[in-house]
Amino acid sequence: MINPNDDSAQYLISTVSKRSGVKSDLVRAWERRYQAVTPTRTPGGHRVYTAQDIARLKLLNQATSNGHSISQIARLPLEELKQLVKDEAVGDLGLAMPPDNPTDRLYLAEEYVDKCYSAVLAFDSNALEAHFEHAIVELGTQIFIEQLLTPLLTKIGERWRVGELRPVHEHMASSIIRTLTYILRNNNPIAANAPRMVVTTPIGQLHELGALLAAIIAELKGWQVTYLGANLPAEEIAAAVHFTQARAVTLSISFNNDDLTIPKEIRRLRSLLGENVALIVGGRAAAHYIAVMEEVGVLNIQNYAHFRTILDGLAAQPQTTDAL
Numbered sequence: 580m581i582n583p584n585d586d587s588a589q590y591l592i593s594t595v596s597k598r599s600g601v602k603s604d605l606v607r608a609w610e611r612r613y614q615a616v617t618p619t620r621t622p623g624g625h626r627v628y629t630a631q632d633i634a635r636l637k638l639l640n641q642a643t644s645n646g647h648s649i650s651q652i653a654r655l656p657l658e659e660l661k662q663l664v665k666d667e668a669v670g671d672l673g674l675a676m677p678p679d680n681p682t683d684r685l686y687l688a689e690e691y692v693d694k695c696y697s698a699v700l701a702f703d704s705n706a707l708e709a710h711f712e713h714a715i716v717e718l719g720t721q722i723f724i725e726q727l728l729t730p731l732l733t734k735i736g737e738r739w740r741v742g743e744l745r746p747v748h749e750h751m752a753s754s755i756i757r758t759l760t761y762i763l764r765n766n767n768p769i770a771a772n773a774p775r776m777v778v779t780t781p782i783g784q785l786h787e788l789g790a791l792l793a794a795i796i797a798e799l800k801g802w803q804v805t806y807l808g809a810n811l812p813a814e815e816i817a818a819a820v821h822f823t824q825a826r827a828v829t830l831s832i833s834f835n836n837d838d839l840t841i842p843k844e845i846r847r848l849r850s851l852l853g854e855n856v857a858l859i860v861g862g863r864a865a866a867h868y869i870a871v872m873e874e875v876g877v878l879n880i881q882n883y884a885h886f887r888t889i890l891d892g893l894a895a896q897p898q899t900t901d902a903l
Contacts, residue, residue, distance in 0.1 A: 590628045592618075599636035605762055606636060612712070613653035615639055631657060638664050643716045650713065684718050688726035691718070695731050699752050700744065708755050712762070720763050720799060724792055725883045728756065732788070753788055763795050769803045774894050775825040779807035779816055780862075781832065781844045789831035789862045796883060797829065800890045813844050817851035827857040827893055829880075835867040842871040849875040857893050861886065 596603045609615040616635055618626040638660040643649050645664075652660065691714045698707035715723050735752060738744045778794040780787055787809035794806040805823050807816070820828060828848070832841060845868065849858055860872055861880030872879050880886045 590630070590633060592626050592628065595628045595633055595636065599633050599640060601636045601640045602762075602764075608712075608762070609636075609639065609649060609653060612709075613649055615649070615653040635660065646717060648713050648716055650709075684722050685726055688714070688718055688722055691727050692731050692734070695727070695752075696734055696738075699731075699735060699748050700738075702748065702751065704751055704755060707752065708759070711755065711759055715759070715762050720795065723763070724795065728792065729883075753786075756788060757791065760791060760795065764798055769798070769801065773801055773803040774827070774898075775803045775805070775823050776827045776829060777805050777807060777816060777819045777823060777825045778829045778831075779811050779819075780809040781816075781830055781841060781848075782810055782812045783836055783840050784832055784834065785809050786833040787831070789833055790829070793829050793831060793861065793880075793886065796886060797890060800887060801894070802827075802890060813848035813851055816848055820852060820856055825856065826898065827859055828852065829859040829861070832860060832862040832864045832868065835864040841868055845871050845877065846875055849877070857889075859886075859889060 590598075592603050592606060595601075596606060599606075601609075606616070610618065616628060616632040618628045618632065621627055635657055638657070639649065639652065641664045642652055642660065647663070652663065655663070691710060695707055695710045695714075698704075698710060714727055718727060732752070735744060735749050739746065739749055776794075776797050778790050778797065780790050790809065791806065794804045797804050805819060805825065807819055816828060816830075819825070830845075830848075845858075845860070852858060857878060858876075859878045859880060860868070865872075865879060869879065871877075878889055880889065
């Protein structure tokens with residue numbers, strides 16, 4: 580049993596992550612940006628943490644899950660953190676804090692869109708990353724993706740087309756979003772019998788943010804996701820399905836290439852997957868390929884709510900097998 584009063588640095592970050600419930604990448608981020616903990620290093624350069632560090636991280640994890648900004652509580656003394664979490668536990672019983680108002684979070688998301696766009700326009704990557712980190716904590720992952728990231732990326736695309744932004748602005752924002760996915764991804768363990776999914780983009784589709792966000796949404800719905808990145812041919816996607824025994828494949832299509840590659844790949848993948856593996860397609864340019872999707876029986880994502888409905892429907896179906 581861990582003694583929280585033990586000041587000896589003896590725990591590697593893998594153990595700290597497991598016992599505190601905070602992913603290793605997030606531990607490093609909180610350490611680097613907010614000095615939430617200050618580990619020492621072994622002669623070989625490995626971080627080592629104390630039992631007090633584990634206790635702090637566990638409390639910080641609880642507090643941020645309740646809506647507190649990590650920047651405001653990261654350096655609180657251990658006893659103050661304990662009291663903060665204790666007070667909110669009482670509030671959860673209806674004796675203190677009022678329930679969270681989703682409408683307030685939607686208004687807050689709109690404010691963050693404006694602040695984040697201003698950071699993009701100023702090409703201030705540090706400000707943009709800080710806004711994102713705070714918004715994830717204050718909004719929660721689902722609202723962050725649907726009410727902040729989606730309208731922000733749409734706005735960036737529109738302003739790029741009229742010349743207010745350069746392509747490098749979009750690249751900067753996309754790069755930061757990719758680095759923050761360790762915070763967005765589900766911290767809760769996935770059930771061993773959870774339905775499995777492969778997420779990627781077809782060959783020629785190099786922009787992966789849509790696929791990455793789809794993977795996160797699926798994880799939040801309890802799916803076990805294998806994320807493959809971008810630009811894969813149908814044969815490799817089908818191989819991943821075979822290796823993982825996935826029940827579904829989700830593809831993101833961001834650009835209309837005005838050629839026959841995407842229709843050909845969709846038909847080929849549908850043939851390779853067989854009838855027992857669902858093929859789901861979404862993304863900004865998916866509408867350009869409605870004809871082929873209807874032809875081969877693809878599930879076309881209309882929006883995030885529709886995607887979650889698709890996931891619920893597929894998860895409720897009994898597991899079947901099909902040789903690939």
